[in-house]
Amino acid sequence: MVDPGTLTIAPTAGFSPAFPEDGLLDAYRLMVLARATDERCLSLQRQGRIGFYAPLMGQEAAQVGASRALSPEDWIFPAYRELAVALARGVSLRAIFDQLLGNADDLIKGRQMPNHFGFREVNFVVASSPIGTQITQAVGAAMAAQRRKDSLVTISFFGDGATSSNDFHAGLNFAGVYQCPTIFFCQNNQWAISLPRERQTHSATLAEKANAYGIPGVVVDGNDLNAVYGAVSEARARAISGKGPTMIEAEVYRFGPHSTSDDPKRYRTDAEVSEARERDPIGRLKELLITKGLWSEESDGKQWEEVRALVARTFESAEKANPLDPRSIFDDVFAQLSPRLEEERAEYDALVREGVMKP
Amino acid sequence: MNLVQAINRTLHDVMRNDPNVLVLGEDVGVNGGVFRATDGLFKEFGADRVIDTPLSETGIIGAAIGMALYGLKPIAEIQFLDFIYPAFDQIVSELAKFRYRSGGQYPAHVVIRTPYGGGIKGGLYHSQSTEAYFCHTAGLKVVVPSTPADARGLLLSAIDDEDPVLFLEPKRIYRSLTGEVPDGDARVPFGRARVAREGSDVSIFAYGAMLPLALEAAEKLAPDGISAEVVDLRSLVPLDEKAVIDSVEKTGRAVIVHEAARFCGFGAELAALLSEKALYSLKAPIVRVTGFDTPFPYALENVYLPNADRIAHAARSSVRAS
Numbered sequence: 001m002v003d004p005g006t007l008t009i010a011p012t013a014g015f016s017p018a019f020p021e022d023g024l025l026d027a028y029r030l031m032v033l034a035r036a037t038d039e040r041c042l043s044l045q046r047q048g049r050i051g052f053y054a055p056l057m058g059q060e061a062a063q064v065g066a067s068r069a070l071s072p073e074d075w076i077f078p079a080y081r082e083l084a085v086a087l088a089r090g091v092s093l094r095a096i097f098d099q100l101l102g103n104a105d106d107l108i109k110g111r112q113m114p115n116h117f118g119f120r121e122v123n124f125v126v127a128s129s130p131i132g133t134q135i136t137q138a139v140g141a142a143m144a145a146q147r148r149k150d151s152l153v154t155i156s157f158f159g160d161g162a163t164s165s166n167d168f169h170a171g172l173n174f175a176g177v178y179q180c181p182t183i184f185f186c187q188n189n190q191w192a193i194s195l196p197r198e199r200q201t202h203s204a205t206l207a208e209k210a211n212a213y214g215i216p217g218v219v220v221d222g223n224d225l226n227a228v229y230g231a232v233s234e235a236r237a238r239a240i241s242g243k244g245p246t247m248i249e250a251e252v253y254r255f256g257p258h259s260t261s262d263d264p265k266r267y268r269t270d271a272e273v274s275e276a277r278e279r280d281p282i283g284r285l286k287e288l289l290i291t292k293g294l295w296s297e298e299s300d301g302k303q304w305e306e307v308r309a310l311v312a313r314t315f316e317s318a319e320k321a322n323p324l325d326p327r328s329i330f331d332d333v334f335a336q337l338s339p340r341l342e343e344e345r346a347e348y349d350a351l352v353r354e355g356v357m358k359p
Numbered sequence: 360m361n362l363v364q365a366i367n368r369t370l371h372d373v374m375r376n377d378p379n380v381l382v383l384g385e386d387v388g389v390n391g392g393v394f395r396a397t398d399g400l401f402k403e404f405g406a407d408r409v410i411d412t413p414l415s416e417t418g419i420i421g422a423a424i425g426m427a428l429y430g431l432k433p434i435a436e437i438q439f440l441d442f443i444y445p446a447f448d449q450i451v452s453e454l455a456k457f458r459y460r461s462g463g464q465y466p467a468h469v470v471i472r473t474p475y476g477g478g479i480k481g482g483l484y485h486s487q488s489t490e491a492y493f494c495h496t497a498g499l500k501v502v503v504p505s506t507p508a509d510a511r512g513l514l515l516s517a518i519d520d521e522d523p524v525l526f527l528e529p530k531r532i533y534r535s536l537t538g539e540v541p542d543g544d545a546r547v548p549f550g551r552a553r554v555a556r557e558g559s560d561v562s563i564f565a566y567g568a569m570l571p572l573a574l575e576a577a578e579k580l581a582p583d584g585i586s587a588e589v590v591d592l593r594s595l596v597p598l599d600e601k602a603v604i605d606s607v608e609k610t611g612r613a614v615i616v617h618e619a620a621r622f623c624g625f626g627a628e629l630a631a632l633l634s635e636k637a638l639y640s641l642k643a644p645i646v647r648v649t650g651f652d653t654p655f656p657y658a659l660e661n662v663y664l665p666n667a668d669r670i671a672h673a674a675r676s677s678v679r680a681s
Contacts, residue, residue, distance in 0.1 A: 051480040101658075102658030103658075106658075110656060111482070111656050111658075113481065113483070116483075128483070128484060129483070130441070130484060131442075161413075164415040164418065165415060166417060192385075192414050193386045194388075194390035194411070195413070195414070199411060199413070200413050261393065266391065323658075324659060326659055326662045328659070329651065329663060330651065333653045340622065344651050344652060348651070348662070351669065351672065356669060356672040357666075
């Protein structure tokens with residue numbers, strides 16, 4: 001990597017260290033698990049069993065590669081498409097499904113739409129829908145760690161669209177000024193709903209925007225697990241050793257719709273998607289594994305079968321969980337239930353008692 | 360024709376009639392808007408007048424202000440009201456104050472269209488009804504249609520107005536509600552409420568997606584011999600104070616409905632108005648049926664949102680009180 005002020009467009013193999021060989025099969029399984037979950041959830045949404053879903057398909061290598069370069073003490077500030085990051089941090093599939101369903105076991109108590117999860121136990125800060133807001137927050141957490149002299153980094157995940165947000169620019173500026181240990185990890189999936197990357201900004205790359213803030217910006221092939229791992233590892237090493245922040249632009253492609261509310265046929269061609277799918281990060285890693293003699297078509301078929309069954313089984317068990325307690329609507333507005341909310345809860349109880357509202 | 364079709368047709372009409380009108384926002388062009396409100400505009404009017412912007416609400420509103428200062432008539436779309444806040448500074452500090460701070464030299468007439476409100480399983484950030492923030496800002500007009508005809512009529516008035524207008528679109532009833540929409544100049548003037556149903560025992564004040572629920576509540580009350588009047592406010596700023604007072608002078612009871620949280624919600628202004636100007640007509644305490652004072656929840660949105668039963672219950676308790 002280079003000094004601030006110089007943009008590197010990195011060749012795929014230009015980063016070190018390489019992804020540890022003994023972790024490749026685990027990374028591959030995670031990517032397959034994320035893909036199988038995506039496929040299942042898109043179909044569950046069509047069946048009306050979940051209300052909404054935002055798939056990540058096409059971004060698995062970027063997410064798993066970045067996650068594996070981090071340490072458990074590092075803080076993740078995700079957007080709402082970071083399923084594979086959560087899985088890589090060790091979040092159980094059941095916990096993900098509980099959130100998608102908003103059932104009684106959902107850690108965030110049904111408060112948010114699907115995909116907007118958060119898991120404090122693994123330093124995965126809860127996501128929101130507004131775009132880019134997590135970027136400045138990740139910078140602030142890094143400034144805090146810097147002040148406490150804690151040896152960790154924070155990382156914000158965001159997309160190409162977020163680079164037009166206020167918070168992206170404020171975040172890069174703060175991080176540059178304070179040289180705090182943070183990584184700006186942009187998954188450029190080429191489409192912000194219907195707006196193609198080239199209409200989002202006139203810059204040749206997104207990463208070069210970091211340079212204006214005195215921060216190195218690098219572009220990596222986000223379909224290459226190894227390249228992403230190397231870039232994030234280097235960025236993390238720089239941050240930990242006091243050399244400040246880095247922005248990484250992982251070039252990927254959003255294979256699916258923006259969300260289940262979106263119809264990409266309105267703005268892009270099937271041919272473009274098919275062409276992008278030829279660079280599928282999962283296919284690419286599978287080939288590498290086979291070439292290395294670590295994997296075979298047969299083991300691959302078996303794993304897909306096993307993973308799909310796991311996904312189906314886990315969702316069905318989550319579906320059987322109890323529904324949320326409606327009275328929990330008043331919790332967590334403040335640390336303590338305010339007198340006013342106490343009154344409103346009593347009002348709700350009375351409405352239920354009188355049969356005006358269903359319990 | 361449904362509400363979103365009425366908006367779409369009106370946008371087509373005004374853009375055909377006035378070359379100064381243009382539309383800008385996220386996904387409004389090629390995609391036709393995430394709710395299809397701008398469908399077909401890009402094809403007919405091209406990229407110069409139907410502008411797909413980068414993902415920046417402050418960019419959208421700031422640029423719209425600049426266009427308006429220059430003499431164009433920009434209609435800015437904010438994809439969801441929940442996403443308007445990066446532009447809050449441009450709206451409340453700039454747009455609302457341009458005329459005033461320039462002593463009238465620089466009026467900035469921007470129309471901001473934005474879907475708002477719950478009932479679509481949109482959770483915290485695709486459901487909120489935060490009109491009160493904007494009603495509190497002097498210099499902004501705030502209107503909310505609840506029928507396809509009013510969507511056309513109020514939008515025509517918004518585009519003709521001289522002041523900035525926040526045009527709130529109740530997305531829950533974008534498609535669920537159909538009605539006749541007049542052709543041509545069917546402007547609905549601002550500051551004119553509509554009596555959606557006449558009644559004599561209790562007045563129910565509502566707007567947007569709460570209006571059909573208020574009407575449903577009135578139906579539920581009729582068999583009990585309670586005659587409810589339903590008033591559709593349509594325009595929050597300016598508010599038709601006379602219509603609100605007249606109705607309560609007739610019925611003596613007021614139920615105020617909105618999906619926004621109760622505390623400092625628009626209903627508080629209505630309650631204040633009635634206590635200031637119609638106190639002696641009131642036979643019972645004013646009742647507000649609103650969202651609770653919590654953020655808008657995803658899984659429990661049906662607990663949060665007012666429904667016809669809650670409205671009818673409130674009206675009954677109001678009638679029973681005196």
